Amino acid sequence: MTNSKNEVSGIDSILNYSPTGKPVVSVYLLVDRSRVAKKSYQTRLNSMIAAGREKLETDVNFDRRQKKEISGIFERVKSFVNDNFKADNTRTLIIFSSGDGLWEVFRIPIIMRSKIIIDPKPHTQNIRSFINNSKRYGVLLVNREKAQIYSIYPGGISEYLAALISDVPSKVNFRSQAALREKKILGRLEDKLHHFFKLINDKTMELFKDKKFDYLILGGRKEIVPNFSNYLHSYLQSRHIGNIDAEPDSNITIINEKANKVIDGFEAKTKNSLVEGLISEYNPNGMGVLGIEAVIKSLMTEQIKILIYDRQFIHSGYICSSCLYFTIEKKDKCPYCGGEPVFYNDIVDEIVEDALNQGCEIVDIEGNEKLSEAGSIGAVLRYKL
Ligand SMILES: [Zn+2]
Numbered sequence: 011m012t013n014s015k016n017e018v019s020g021i022d023s024i025l026n027y028s029p030t031g032k033p034v035v036s037v038y039l040l041v042d043r044s045r046v047a048k049k050s051y052q053t054r055l056n057s058m059i060a061a062g063r064e065k066l067e068t069d070v071n072f073d074r075r076q077k078k079e080i081s082g083i084f085e086r087v088k089s090f091v092n093d094n095f096k097a098d099n100t101r102t103l104i105i106f107s108s109g110d111g112l113w114e115v116f117r118i119p120i121i122m123r124s125k126i127i128i129d130p131k132p133h134t135q136n137i138r139s140f141i142n143n144s145k146r147y148g149v150l151l152v153n154r155e156k157a158q159i160y161s162i163y164p165g166g167i168s169e170y171l172a173a174l175i176s177d178v179p180s181k182v183n184f185r186s187q188a189a190l191r192e193k194k195i196l197g198r199l200e201d202k203l204h205h206f207f208k209l210i211n212d213k214t215m216e217l218f219k220d221k222k223f224d225y226l227i228l229g230g231r232k233e234i235v236p237n238f239s240n241y242l243h244s245y246l247q248s249r250h251i252g253n254i255d256a257e258p259d260s261n262i263t264i265i266n267e268k269a270n271k272v273i274d275g276f277e278a279k280t281k282n283s284l285v286e287g288l289i290s291e292y293n294p295n296g297m298g299v300l301g302i303e304a305v306i307k308s309l310m311t312e313q314i315k316i317l318i319y320d321r322q323f324i325h326s327g328y329i330c331s332s333c334l335y336f337t338i339e340k341k342d343k344c345p346y347c348g349g350e351p352v353f354y355n356d357i358v359d360e361i362v363e364d365a366l367n368q369g370c371e372i373v374d375i376e377g378n379e380k381l382s383e384a385g386s387i388g389a390v391l392r393y394k395l
Pocket of ligand 1: 330331332333334335344345346347348349350
């Protein structure tokens, strides 16, 4: 398991990785409990590693030392997955590792295709597309002396954004002061707090303009938060989705836990209204499609803006081995290139993978009856054909 500090800085160091000359192994493993049992994804990992070893043996791009390092990484990945890993709500497990100590683990809340890639840099195309097209949540924690701000991506990946400290003294000894002087100090104190709150607001607005987050959660004591909310810029107020009881110094794991509860509630609401809009507006207007056949058709013409699917939805189908044409009907030959269609028990994760490659937003949803009745999968389109 990564510790919370790693997780805070991890994603940035992966996305901005500079090659060190050591090969980086990127492992993507589909571990979604509603699709695969632990035994099956362990088997899948073993066979990917076996294939990787075989390829490695004849690969002239790596010298003997590098091959040994890669082999060591394979072993470490295997024992991590077999001994230390529980899928819980993770749909895709991603591990990046190299011979010079790189070891980053990410738990991604959407399904991706299992694969192992060895390159001078981490293989990040899909994780990048996922992050770029997901909503980010800023968590601003405030007390009278300090403020901290994080941003949380879906799946609990967090990035530390800023810390601010006020020069307001933490304790003023009132006992020795005369009543009048006490009032004066209090006045000055509130004045300083006022300035501090303004400073926090400005900094937060700056981060928002830099697109560091889309929505904002406030944290602090009950007496602080309503007071601070009055300072929030109107843009930020419209992005403010809830509060948590946490302090700037609180443990990041606890902050994440509390913030994720607020996020889950907010996302459930927005996802359900997205489905509502898809069914009652986009689909009738030709700006949306419902059902797997229509989704595949739109995917092949690269029309999809947002792909929406039920988390439990599984469907078999065929994918052309040479041009990646998708279909749910059995065909002898690919209608586009004449290549051979290959059968898949589940092509939903392949659809998601392809949509990610195209830079689509991916929305998975749980227990929405209207979506199930409409075929369990649908999409909002970029344009009509
Ligand atoms: Zn084809």
